[in-house]
Amino acid sequence: MITNAPRGTKDILPEQITGWNYIEDEVRKICAAYGYEEIRTPIFEHTELFQRGIGETTDVVSKEMYTFTDRGNRSITLRPENTASAVRAYLQNKLYAAGNLVKLFYIGSMFRYDRPQAGRLREFHQFGVEALGEKNPAVDAEIILLAWNFLKNLGLDELELKINTVGCPACRPVYRQKLIHYFSEYHDELCGDCKSRLEKNPLRILDCKVDADKDFMDDAPKIETCLCDECREHFARVQELLTAAGVEFKIDSRLVRGLDYYTKTAFEIQYTPLGAQSALAGGGRYDGLVEEIGGAPTPGIGFAAGIERILIALEKQNLIPAAQKNLDAFIVTAGREAEVCGFKLLNNLRKKNIAATMDFASRSMKAQMKQAAKSGAKFALIIGEDEVNENAVTVKNLETSAQNKISIDEVAAMVMRNA
RNA sequence: GCGGCUCUGGUGAAGUGGUUAACACGUCGGAUUGUGGCUCCGAUAUGCGUGGGUUCGAUUCCCACGAGUCGCCCCA
Numbered sequence: 001m002i003t004n005a006p007r008g009t010k011d012i013l014p015e016q017i018t019g020w021n022y023i024e025d026e027v028r029k030i031c032a033a034y035g036y037e038e039i040r041t042p043i044f045e046h047t048e049l050f051q052r053g054i055g056e057t058t059d060v061v062s063k064e065m066y067t068f069t070d071r072g073n074r075s076i077t078l079r080p081e082n083t084a085s086a087v088r089a090y091l092q093n094k095l096y097a098a099g100n101l102v103k104l105f106y107i108g109s110m111f112r113y114d115r116p117q118a119g120r121l122r123e124f125h126q127f128g129v130e131a132l133g134e135k136n137p138a139v140d141a142e143i144i145l146l147a148w149n150f151l152k153n154l155g156l157d158e159l160e161l162k163i164n165t166v167g168c169p170a171c172r173p174v175y176r177q178k179l180i181h182y183f184s185e186y187h188d189e190l191c192g193d194c195k196s197r198l199e200k201n202p203l204r205i206l207d208c209k210v211d212a213d214k215d216f217m218d219d220a221p222k223i224e225t226c227l228c229d230e231c232r233e234h235f236a237r238v239q240e241l242l243t244a245a246g247v248e249f250k251i252d253s254r255l256v257r258g259l260d261y262y263t264k265t266a267f268e269i270q271y272t273p274l275g276a277q278s279a280l281a282g283g284g285r286y287d288g289l290v291e292e293i294g295g296a297p298t299p300g301i302g303f304a305a306g307i308e309r310i311l312i313a314l315e316k317q318n319l320i321p322a323a324q325k326n327l328d329a330f331i332v333t334a335g336r337e338a339e340v341c342g343f344k345l346l347n348n349l350r351k352k353n354i355a356a357t358m359d360f361a362s363r364s365m366k367a368q369m370k371q372a373a374k375s376g377a378k379f380a381l382i383i384g385e386d387e388v389n390e391n392a393v394t395v396k397n398l399e400t401s402a403q404n405k406i407s408i409d410e411v412a413a414m415v416m417r418n419a
Numbered sequence: 420g421c422g423g424c425u426c427u428g429g430u431g432a433a434g435u436g437g438u439u440a441a442c443a444c445g446u447c448g449g450a451u452u453g454u455g456g457c458u459c460c461g462a463u464a465u466g467c468g469u470g471g472g473u474u475c476g477a478u479u480c481c482c483a484c485g486a487g488u489c490g491c492c493c494c495a
Contacts, residue, residue: 124495268495276490276492
């Protein structure tokens with residue numbers, strides 16, 4: 001059926017666009033305040049970028065990418081997220097040359113072949129932020145604060161900030177081994193998914209919902225016990241700074257990110273009323289990613305937020321500003337000559353940036369007046385036979401119903417005075 | 420990718436194994452011919468997600484597929 005858009009995609013209709021513009025405006029506002037600059041990267045990249053950056057074994061890469069071979073026999077993938085692209089652009093354009101810390105933000109479509117659900121689409125939109133080139137935990141705190149305040153500024157309640165640390169290449173493997181060792185003892189009690197996660201990514205067992213309530217979960221080794229000094233201090237500092245900024249957070253030792261590039265700080269902001277797809281924003285530090293993609297070792301941190309999900313949350317709380325109709329004038333004509341006259345007037349008004357429109361179906365005057373009323377225009381500018389002969393226009397104020405006839409040359413000035 | 424539920428016009432929906440598929444909103448037109456928001460009148464689904472099957476006959480029963488939704492998974 002060609003009248004249906006592909007599964008998992010959605011049109012953004014005129015009546016919905018105010019919400020989108022509202023969010024995008026807020027994004028640009030807060031990013032300006034925090035000193036992040038906008039970047040736009042291609043919608044598609046070499047497949048390898050994501051395989052290397054996100055990790056081959058992740059669900060995103062192994063089963064959710066839109067990958068195809070182009071006519072030049074290249075393997076191309078529609079971006080499933082924007083961090084890898086941003087890092088690629090950072091390297092390719094040598095943005096690091098400008099200074100130590102490069103701060104970027106983006107807004108755009110991402111693509112993931114998932115089963116569609118409320119708050120989960122195949123083409124969806126994210127706003128995200130990346131800070132490249134600084135390992136200081138203050139940047140972690142800044143990024144988390146940006147995400148948090150962004151959502152708070154929108155007026156959202158029931159937000160929950162969760163943070164965790166996932167260690168670094170020095171300490172995570174130790175923790176990993178510990179987990180494998182621990183969970184192996186309970187192998188038979190693990191759910192099917194977790195059995196396979198045991199070898200591949202044992203950290204993910206921690207946030208498994210199926211096994212969440214089983215007894216052995218409570219005694220699973222905590223990452224704190226394995227953290228190296230650097231990671232421990234880093235995490236402590238992030239907490240200190242967040243507390244200083246007056247933001248409440250929960251440490252969730254089961255919070256694990258699904259993308260391989262994360263190190264140290266991981267965080268997520270949830271909006272619980274959303275149900276299964278409750279994560280509004282999530283991100284963390286990725287100190288190994290730049291190197292993985294082929295640059296010099298460079299620390300980085302960022303997050304992404306799902307715009308559709310934010311919109312759902314805003315709708316729930318009735319926080320989307322109402323659309324504004326700002327039509328100044330609706331031209332009503334009677335007769336062929338008047339229509340020409342009206343069209344000419346229409347054009348002149350628009351040249352002066354007056355929002356004006358008229359009926360193009362040559363309908364009855366009554367029908368045109370009805371339309372004028374519905375359009376929300378301030379004035380109906382009526383042109384009939386008499387007006388044509390007198391070079392005049394009858395101006396009717398649609399709110400007060402007052403009307404008077406004035407010269408056609410004075411109409412623009414009159415409308416502008418009252419707009 | 421797995422499981423549950425749902426699928427009637429522009430919208431909200433009622434309904435039945437068989438002659439015109441209620442009702443409401445919306446839209447369009449009209450109520451003596453140059454004027455709106457109220458009221459009144461009229462029109463508005465050749466069609467009941469798609470494709471098969473059962474049946475003399477299906478929108479109503481069955482199957483498959485599709486889409487939506489909820490949960491799982493994943494994540495934003």
